[in-house]
Amino acid sequence: MKLELGYIKISDIQLSNESKVENGVLYVNPEDIINLIKEDENIATVAVDVARPGESVRITPVKDVIEPRVKVEGPGSIFPGVIGKVNRVGEGRTHVLKGAAVVTTGRIVGFQEGIIDMSGEGAKYTPFSQTMNLVVTCEPVDGLRPHEHEKAIRFAGLKTAVFLGELGRNVEPDEVETFETLNVKEGIEKYPNLPRVAYVQMLQSQGLMHDTYVYGVDAKRTLSTIIMPTEVMDGAILSGNCVSSCDKNTTYHHLNNPVIADLFKAHGKTLNFAGMIITNENVYLADKERSSDWAAKLCQYLGVDGAIVSQEGFGNPDTDLIMNAKKIETVGVKTVIITDEYAGRDGKSQSLADADPLANAVVTGGNANMVIHLPKMDKVIGHINFVDTIAGGFDGSLHEDGTIEAELQIITGATNELGFNKLSAR
Amino acid sequence: MGKIKVVHYVNQFFAGIGGEEKADQTPFKQDGTMPIGAQIEKAMQAINADVEIVGTVVCGDSYFNENLETAKAAVLDMIKSYEPDLFIAGPAFNAGRYGVACGTITTEVQEVLGIPVLTGMYKENPGADMYKNKVYVVPTKDSAAGARDAIKKMAPLAVKLATGAEIEASCVDNYMPNGIRKNFFETKRGSERAVEMMIKKLAGKEFVTEFPMPDFDRVDPNPAVKDMAHARVALVTSGGVVPKGNPDHIESSSASKYGEYSIAEFDDLTSETHETAHGGYDPVYCNQDSDRVLPVDVMREFEKAGRIGKLHEYFYTTTGNGTAVLNAVAFAKEFSQKLVAAGVDAVVLTST
Structure with a gap:
């Protein structure tokens, strides 16, 4: 299966009276976005802002971050089974508005969270301080129940991203990159001497604000299965979660999964990227046992030599992570796991909620309990008054002068467990 | 801050007195440096000119370990007499009793005098496991042939400690992991590090996990309540x-x-x-x-x-x-x- 990604480099976003992409600038007519989102009767108000790298802007609470993409050749469309029809994606050609992102915010759903600072100390930790962000603030109608509220905001972001992606359909990309996954037999024949490596992606599926969707299916109702890495690039996996946002994968992360990218880079040189397995992180023990059994079984069936396992979240999913590592090692497949740590503000506590000697190769995205100090920002998009109660915040986190003292876990994507960042810990 | 005053501790061998046969040497102090101290001083001065090893305290390894309390008290008094801003012991390389002495005395100085301390030794020196969670211990090679490398690592950390600079993660500031997890920025993103670690692991080459699995504190359930x-x-x-x-x-x-x-x-x-x-x-x-x-x-x-x-x-x-x-x-x-x-x-x- 072969997919070309055409990158249209976006250097700025401008609000305008016409939505278009021209000379690397994404022009957006706010009315287009407002009308689109208000098709959903559950959304009462919509506001559109732009946040650029280096500006004194804070976005909070962040629901999702999404990269605009459009399918220009091949079957299916972006976000299959959700926005697009359920047809299989991952082949042909897709255009990407590289450097642009849609960020959704609005009133809280339970503990909805995440901060993106476009400058200052916080900007160092979130990758979305480096993207041109079209920020959509959505407020629900009164009385909307939490699950419907979450869905409404999730769809608002996805629809906006698809609308913007469509503007790049007929634009000539600045750069084209090709990704191809051979079938098992072809791969072995082509690279007989290279070690075969699978990628096992664990998907957050603990419930409201901790959900992931695959072709529109709630991941907690799935069995571990095989997916093509190029399907992921077309939006086959998307985020419904944002709680403890430091180590949750936004939809942007899924579309740009760095493990997939770096395995493709090594593919044909030092290893053979043999395939990708997705497995969930449900809260019930029986589900954990079943899903990790199946992840190990699929690794064994593919006959790979190694598997890179990425976690999403912490605490409860640490048990899924260790089960996966242990069981995959036990069937004779070597593992490297990617996680992050909750070692306490002083760094002295044990970092994971579970451990096993077989998990002897660990990459860490850093200690999320580390305390950081964020300066006041001139402009806040969203609602600043949730800072004390969101994960990473505590009573008194938000100071009167607009500065914030909180744990790193308050920052969207700060300790990402796909290995998206350079932050680590020792 | 004025001149940074440092006191250095060495055993009988690095004081030039002798080997095992002189290991019962009682503690004494001497103004200025011994030869290895001079190298440490020079390396520190290359980073921060205003540093001086004002005195060296010497004790035989056998004497220190066999007369622990008296030796500790005597050595501590001698160190204190120089009113140092920083105390360095060793490096001890793979000399077991020397390593234990370095760990013991640095821990004591840190606790009693409340000044920053530093030592260095080989990772398998018994002093390493005993003291690496208490004081900063720089990992060195297993013999004095590794002195140059040890000093290269110890000097920058010593200057940081003496000037009160923030100590970064163990792999950045070159000390043995001490149970305190610290964040820092790697040069490569996590996914790339994972792929590289995988390639090494598959090839049977040495790789370093970024988080060694801890020993868990398992609690046995109490007996059942009968009534x-x-x-x-x-x-x-x-x-x-x-x-x-x-x-x-x-x-x-x-x-x-x-x-x-x-x-x-x-x-x-x-x-x-x-x-x-x-x-x-x-x-x-x-x-x-x-x-x-x-x-x-x-x-x-x-x-x-x-x-x-x-x-x-x-x-x-x-x-x-x-x-x-x-x-x-x-x-x-x-x-x-x-x-x-x-x-x-x-x-x-x-x-x-």
């Missing part, structure tokens, strides 16, 4: 159930406190009276009916039916989400005492 019908049972939860409004502002993640609340008045928790403060799971169902996490209703039924003696008046609660284990241990140590003092026989501990 439940007369037992006082308490409810404890890490599921974040709190009285509506979360009066003590228990955090949604990384709790710094626990709550103690009376349930004497309740036969049933409702959305009017209780909710969860926990940010780590879907709160909708607990907010509708907190008995789902803290089963007061069922316990009352058991109480009425005589299946338990009494439901304890207070429940203890915190948020398990992202909460440091050391915090959780501290909470439990405290409220366990209260439970014991109140004559509680058994606890139903619910998690989420």
Whole structure:
């Protein structure tokens, strides 16, 4: 299966009276976005802002971050089974508005969270301080129940991203990159001497604000299965979660999964990227046992030599992570796991909620309990008054002068467990 | 800050007195440096010119270890006499008794004189495991042939310590991991590091895990309660159930406190009276009916039916989400005492 990604480099976003992409600038007519989102009767108000790298802007609470993409050749469309029809994606050609992102915010759903600072100390930790962000603030109608509220905001972001992606359909990309996954037999024949490596992606599926969707299916109702890495690039996996946002994968992360990218880079040189397995992180023990059994079984069936396992979240999913590592090692497949740590503000506590000697190769995205100090920002998009109660915040986190003292876990994507960042810990 | 005054500690060998046969050398001090100290001083001065090793304290390895208390006191007095800003011992390489002496005396100086200290030794030196979590220990090669490399690592850390600069992660500032996890920025992103680690692991080459698996503190369950019908049972939860409004502002993640609340008045928790403060799971169902996490209703039924003696008046609660284990241990140590003092026989501990 072969997919070309055409990158249209976006250097700025401008609000305008016409939505278009021209000379690397994404022009957006706010009315287009407002009308689109208000098709959903559950959304009462919509506001559109732009946040650029280096500006004194804070976005909070962040629901999702999404990269605009459009399918220009091949079957299916972006976000299959959700926005697009359920047809299989991952082949042909897709255009990407590289450097642009849609960020959704609005009133809280339970503990909805995440901060993106476009400058200052916080900007160092979130990758979305480096993207041109079209920020959509959505407020629900009164009385909307939490699950419907979450869905409404999730769809608002996805629809906006698809609308913007469509503007790049007929634009000539600045750069084209090709990704191809051979079938098992072809791969072995082509690279007989290279070690075969699978990628096992664990998907957050603990419930409201901790959900992931695959072709529109709630991941907690799935069995571990095989997916093509190029399907992921077309939006086959998307985020419904944002709680403890430091180590949750936004939809942007899924579309740009760095493990997939770096395995493709090594593919044909030092290893053979043999395939990708997705497995969930449900809260019930029986589900954990079943899903990790199946992840190990699929690794064994593919006959790979190694598997890179990425976690999403912490605490409860640490048990899924260790089960996966242990069981995959036990069937004779070597593992490297990617996680992050909750070692306490002083760094002295044990970092994971579970451990096993077989998990002897660990990459860490850093200690999320580390305390950081964020300066006041001139402009806040969203609602600043949730800072004390969101994960990473505590009573008194938000100071009167607009500065914030909180744990790193308050920052969207700060300790990402796909290995998206350079932050680590020792 | 004026000149940084440093005192250095070496054994009989590095003082040029002799080898094993002179290991019973009693402690003495000498102004200025011994040869290896001069190299350390020079390396520190290359980073910060205003550093001087003002004195060297010498003690034989056998004497120190066989006369621990007297040697420790004598050496400490000699160090103190120079009023140093920083104390360095060794490096001891793989000399076991020297390593233990370096660890012992640096720990003592840090505790008693309250100044920064530094030592260095080979990772398999018994002093390393004994002291690496107490003082900064720079890993060195296993013999004095590695002196140049050791000094290259020790000098910058020594200057940082002396000037009060922030000490970064162990792999950045070159000390042995000391149980304190510190964040830093790698040069490559995590996914790339994972792929590289995988290639090494598959090739059977040496790789370094970024997080060595810890030894877990496993708690054996107590023996079963024989007479439940007369037992006082308490409810404890890490599921974040709190009285509506979360009066003590228990955090949604990384709790710094626990709550103690009376349930004497309740036969049933409702959305009017209780909710969860926990940010780590879907709160909708607990907010509708907190008995789902803290089963007061069922316990009352058991109480009425005589299946338990009494439901304890207070429940203890915190948020398990992202909460440091050391915090959780501290909470439990405290409220366990209260439970014991109140004559509680058994606890139903619910998690989420």
